[in-house]
Amino acid sequence: MPKITVAGSSFDRAADESVLDALLRHGVAVPNSCRKGACQSCMMRAMDGYVPAEAQAGLKETFVHEGYFLACQCRPDGDLTLASPDNNAAFQPATVVFTEALGETVHRVVLSPETPLHYHAGQFINLRRPDGLIRSYSLASLPGTIPELEIHVKRLPGGAVSTWLCDTIKAGDPVEVSAPAGTCFYLPTREPQNMLLIGTGTGLAPLFSIARDALHAGHQGGIHLYHGSRSRDGLYRHHPLRDLHAAHDNFHYHPCVSGRDVPDDCIPGRADAVALHEFGNLAGWRVYLCGLPAMVHAARTQAYLKGASLADIHADAFELAGRDENRGAADEAATG
Amino acid sequence: MDTSVYDEIGGAVAVDAAVDIFYRKVLTDSSISHFFDSVDMDDQAAKQKAFLTMAFGGPNEYTGKDMRAAHAGLVSRGLNDSHFDAVCGHLKSTLEELGVPESLLTTILGVAESVRDDVLNR
Numbered sequence: 267m268p269k270i271t272v273a274g275s276s277f278d279r280a281a282d283e284s285v286l287d288a289l290l291r292h293g294v295a296v297p298n299s300c301r302k303g304a305c306q307s308c309m310m311r312a313m314d315g316y317v318p319a320e321a322q323a324g325l326k327e328t329f330v331h332e333g334y335f336l337a338c339q340c341r342p343d344g345d346l347t348l349a350s351p352d353n354n355a356a357f358q359p360a361t362v363v364f365t366e367a368l369g370e371t372v373h374r375v376v377l378s379p380e381t382p383l384h385y386h387a388g389q390f391i392n393l394r395r396p397d398g399l400i401r402s403y404s405l406a407s408l409p410g411t412i413p414e415l416e417i418h419v420k421r422l423p424g425g426a427v428s429t430w431l432c433d434t435i436k437a438g439d440p441v442e443v444s445a446p447a448g449t450c451f452y453l454p455t456r457e458p459q460n461m462l463l464i465g466t467g468t469g470l471a472p473l474f475s476i477a478r479d480a481l482h483a484g485h486q487g488g489i490h491l492y493h494g495s496r497s498r499d500g501l502y503r504h505h506p507l508r509d510l511h512a513a514h515d516n517f518h519y520h521p522c523v524s525g526r527d528v529p530d531d532c533i534p535g536r537a538d539a540v541a542l543h544e545f546g547n548l549a550g551w552r553v554y555l556c557g558l559p560a561m562v563h564a565a566r567t568q569a570y571l572k573g574a575s576l577a578d579i580h581a582d583a584f585e586l587a588g589r590d591e592n593r594g595a596a597d598e599a600a601t602g
Numbered sequence: 603m604d605t606s607v608y609d610e611i612g613g614a615v616a617v618d619a620a621v622d623i624f625y626r627k628v629l630t631d632s633s634i635s636h637f638f639d640s641v642d643m644d645d646q647a648a649k650q651k652a653f654l655t656m657a658f659g660g661p662n663e664y665t666g667k668d669m670r671a672a673h674a675g676l677v678s679r680g681l682n683d684s685h686f687d688a689v690c691g692h693l694k695s696t697l698e699e700l701g702v703p704e705s706l707l708t709t710i711l712g713v714a715e716s717v718r719d720d721v722l723n724r
Contacts, residue, residue, distance in 0.1 A: 567643060571626060575622045576618075
């Protein structure tokens with residue numbers, strides 16, 4: 267039976283068991299959240315032994331080089347010796363600046379990290395509660411302008427962290443935030459390029475950042491943002507996005523309501539269906555898809571079949587961790 | 603294997619461009635798309651990339667045994683010569699769209715043809 271050695275102690279691991287599952291089974295505390303290789307909160311470092319490539323998928327080159335890997339995705343053939351799972355270095359203290367309800371279920375939470383983060387629009391952070399629970403949240407703030415970080419939290423019944431963030435925390439409370447991660451982000455282009463942004467629910471958060479970052483960078487080409495929700499109340503950034511629409515010739519906001527009672531200023535239907543019906547040919551477009559996995563995966567195939575190249579489709583599927591909606595980083599693996 | 607074909611058409615960048623066109627053709631061909639239809643598009647696209655890299659004579663670690671193991675499940679779902687022909691047809695039209703010269707095209711299609719028996723597990 268393969269062995270894992272951590273801080274001088276060895277633990278057995280079943281052949282098909284992940285390193286994370288084996289360590290948790292033996293009572294070793296390893297931070298973790300999505301368990302799908304997306305959130306990166308279970309990142310550990312191998313000091314000796316062979317780490318399979320799939321356990322390092324999506325990690326930064328520098329991390330790969332240093333032997334870091336995702337414990338939840340790691341099922342090595344042989345033994346491994348690991349650095350102790352003290353992930354503190356990856357987190358820093360932050361303070362809650364304020365929280366604000368944006369409709370019935372979504373809260374906007376603004377945090378001030380001790381040291382400003384350098385991030386790309388579209389990236390996410392892991393947020394750690396004082397009791398150690400971790401969830402990932404996409405950053406909705408505009409990078410490079412203010413040090414405060416904005417996240418959008420959807421309150422889910424039974425969601426430990428989301429109910430805490432929406433109902434309990436207050437200005438001045440301490441949390442911890444990780445370094446930014448994720449590869450679904452905006453980089454300025456030299457050539458004019460049309461962009462299609464489709465988000466459902468709090469999948470709007472990274473798109474809210476990407477759209478404003480692109481406009482801020484003087485992006486040439488149309489930017490079409492489709493935000494979808496079952497009800498008008500779920501379109502929780504309706505007014506700021508309408509203002510942005512009015513202020514920029516090349517920014518177009520398309521609010522979509524998939525349930526009944528569609529107000530006059532919204533489009534009836536699911537955001538992905540409405541958006542992909544609108545454009546016949548997406549060749550040369552850059553596409554960003556954020557929200558629940560079913561929408562993201564389906565829209566991704568459709569966008570590709572409509573001509574968008576694999577390298578231009580950026581997808582971020584929000585997995586559920588516990589009962590909280592957790593953003594994850596299903597990303598463009600084959601796109602280099 | 604002749605790695606010069608791979609370099610001549612532009613290496614990894616050419617493979618990415620080819621995968622984009624090729625995989626789209628495969629997914630829209632209803633006679634074969636069900637073999638390729640997967641929730642995980644990254645995973646599928648990576649496989650197409652591995653296949654094209656191999657066909658272009660690029661760096662790959664494919665063996666006949668891998669080919670057999672990888673396709674055994676599909677063969678049991680009915681994968682046969684007609685499907686293999688369809689895939690080769692899409693490869694050919696992809697290369698033509700990209701303007702790959704006739705001589706290279708023949709070499710590439712020859713490499714693809716050479717794995718037919720392994721893919722079909724016979």
